[in-house]
Amino acid sequence: MNIGILxxxxxxxxxxxxxxxxxxxxxxxxQLADFDPNMDGLIIPGGESTVIGKLLVELHLLEPLKxxxxxxxxxxxxxxxxxxxxxxxxxxxxxxxxxxxxxxRRNAYGRQLASFQASTHFKGIGxxxxxxxxxxxxxxxxPAVEVLATVDEKIVAVRQGSVLATAxxxxxxxxTRVHEYFLKMIC
Amino acid sequence: xxxxxxxxxxxxxxxxxxxxxxxxxxxxMLKGGVIMDVSTPEQAHIAEQAGACAxxxxxxxxxxxxxxxxxxxxxxxxxxxxxxxxxxxxxMAKCRIGHFVEAxxxxxxxxxxxxxxxxxxxxxxxxxxxxxAFKAPFVCGxxxxxxxxxxxxxxxxxxxxxxxPGTGDIIQAVRHIRKIMAEIRVxxxxxxxxxxxxxxxxxxxxxxxxxxxxxxxxxxxxFAAGGIATPADAALMMQxxxxxxxxxxxxxxxxxxxxxxxxxxxxxxxxxxAAVVAELSEDLGEAMVGINEQEISxxxxxxxQ
Numbered sequence: 143m144n145i146g147i148l149x150x151x152x153x154x155x156x157x158x159x160x161x162x163x164x165x166x167x168x169x170x171x172x173q174l175a176d177f178d179p180n181m182d183g184l185i186i187p188g189g190e191s192t193v194i195g196k197l198l199v200e201l202h203l204l205e206p207l208k209x210x211x212x213x214x215x216x217x218x219x220x221x222x223x224x225x226x227x228x229x230x231x232x233x234x235x236x237x238x239x240x241x242x243x244x245x246x247r248r249n250a251y252g253r254q255l256a257s258f259q260a261s262t263h264f265k266g267i268g269x270x271x272x273x274x275x276x277x278x279x280x281x282x283x284x285p286a287v288e289v290l291a292t293v294d295e296k297i298v299a300v301r302q303g304s305v306l307a308t309a310x311x312x313x314x315x316x317x318t319r320v321h322e323y324f325l326k327m328i329c
Numbered sequence: 330x331x332x333x334x335x336x337x338x339x340x341x342x343x344x345x346x347x348x349x350x351x352x353x354x355x356x357x358m359l360k361g362g363v364i365m366d367v368s369t370p371e372q373a374h375i376a377e378q379a380g381a382c383a384x385x386x387x388x389x390x391x392x393x394x395x396x397x398x399x400x401x402x403x404x405x406x407x408x409x410x411x412x413x414x415x416x417x418x419x420x421m422a423k424c425r426i427g428h429f430v431e432a433x434x435x436x437x438x439x440x441x442x443x444x445x446x447x448x449x450x451x452x453x454x455x456x457x458x459x460x461x462a463f464k465a466p467f468v469c470g471x472x473x474x475x476x477x478x479x480x481x482x483x484x485x486x487x488x489x490x491x492x493x494p495g496t497g498d499i500i501q502a503v504r505h506i507r508k509i510m511a512e513i514r515v516x517x518x519x520x521x522x523x524x525x526x527x528x529x530x531x532x533x534x535x536x537x538x539x540x541x542x543x544x545x546x547x548x549x550x551x552f553a554a555g556g557i558a559t560p561a562d563a564a565l566m567m568q569x570x571x572x573x574x575x576x577x578x579x580x581x582x583x584x585x586x587x588x589x590x591x592x593x594x595x596x597x598x599x600x601x602x603a604a605v606v607a608e609l610s611e612d613l614g615e616a617m618v619g620i621n622e623q624e625i626s627x628x629x630x631x632x633x634q
Contacts, residue, residue: 151361190382254441257351262337293337
């Protein structure tokens with residue numbers, strides 16, 4: 143198994159470490175030349191969605207990624223990754239990969255002083271501690287979207303077909319169960 | 330919606346160690362990015378459009394502080410708020426070294442990161458701010474491993490090498506990142522008895538020294554700053570081990586800020602690809618004029634040790 147990790151900006155190393163811990167191979171995608179259509183899955187990390195989105199377009203990675211999505215490539219996005227995967231962003235007219243029938247709110251909890259950790263129940267995994275950094279949440283999800291976790295009645299993890307997204311950062315925790323969940327989606 | 334036995338709630342109060350972790354985590358999200366100095370909402374907008382992962386709001390960029398002379402203080406909160414309202418990315422602002430009331434003010438206006446900065450005139454020539462007492466995260470400058478670890482001990486959630494701000498001269502930034510990286514490598518090769526002595530020399534706890542020796546890196550994110558003016562400068566800092574860069578005067582003191590800013594952002598993403606950096610370096614217009622190390626009378630990097 144070989145997982146591509148979008149490494150344009152943000153916390154991509156942390157995802158590599160999580161995959162290393164699970165014995166899965168991974169590689170970084172920084173430009174079009176790194177894009178391997180034969181990869182088994184792709185991770186879009188946390189970071190600034192405005193930066194990653196802009197670089198996706200300007201480095202000509204958006205269209206190849208959309209094609210990979212259409213062909214059913216499993217993709218896992220965290221925080222900024224969730225925003226980039228969503229069809230609609232409540233407080234912005236930007237949308238990029240249109241892979242999730244969701245409306246996501248950016249910086250939904252406010253500035254850094256509102257960042258937090260909370261325990262949640264993740265469907266198929268159980269209780270876990272989730273880290274939210276200037277995080278988004280899902281305001282509205284279409285019928286094809288399965289809600290996997292909520293905090294304070296806000297949707298913070300979803301799955302739609304081969305696409306998994308969390309508003310929080312499993313890559314910041316030594317707990318690798320969400321990455322394991324993603325790898326199981328691939329097998 | 331998923332039914333859970335006990336509905337998950339956002340905790341009302343965050344314990345201090347969790348808050349520090351969250352603050353270190355925000356710096357992790359900034360990695361591989363460029364933090365740009367901006368003085369107006371218009372500049373902040375240009376920076377965000379160009380791909381800045383955060384902006385540093387300050388009334389005068391370091392080159393102008395240098396030119397104007399006199400005492401340099403925290404910026405007007407109203408000006409900082411106007412920048413917070415102009416962009417959706419994190420906004421940082423500077424307070425003077427040791428000036429914990431300026432830091433309290435910045436926390437009160439919900440700043441995303443406080444830079445306890447040698448660019449401003451120091452308010453205290455002995456004590457740095459007790460940063461662990463704050464909820465808001467701090468980034469601090471360092472010229473060597475000892476400075477970096479002392480700031481981390483005080484509660485800094487992010488480090489940046491000092492360089493020499495407002496000069497457009499990269500030599501000091503290179504010196505500082507090289508020194509920190511080399512000192513970490515030396516630490517990693519030391520035996521336990523040697524680490525006790527190293528802790529004494531660095532004037533920090535043995536536990537912190539041991540942690541750095543084992544990990545081979547600082548326990549917080551480390552950016553480079555001070556004198557970065559070109560995509561090549563930014564890529565140089567990344568190849569030397571920085572996890573991202575601050576660009577201060579280098580952007581808005583240049584001929585075409587939007588283009589230069591966007592080029593520096595891309596150079597940080599593809600910092601090992603010389604062909605990409607070559608293309609990005611083309612046709613950027615005038616770089617900031619800059620001043621050489623030997624020509625400056627004020628070394629900001631020597632403030633706060």
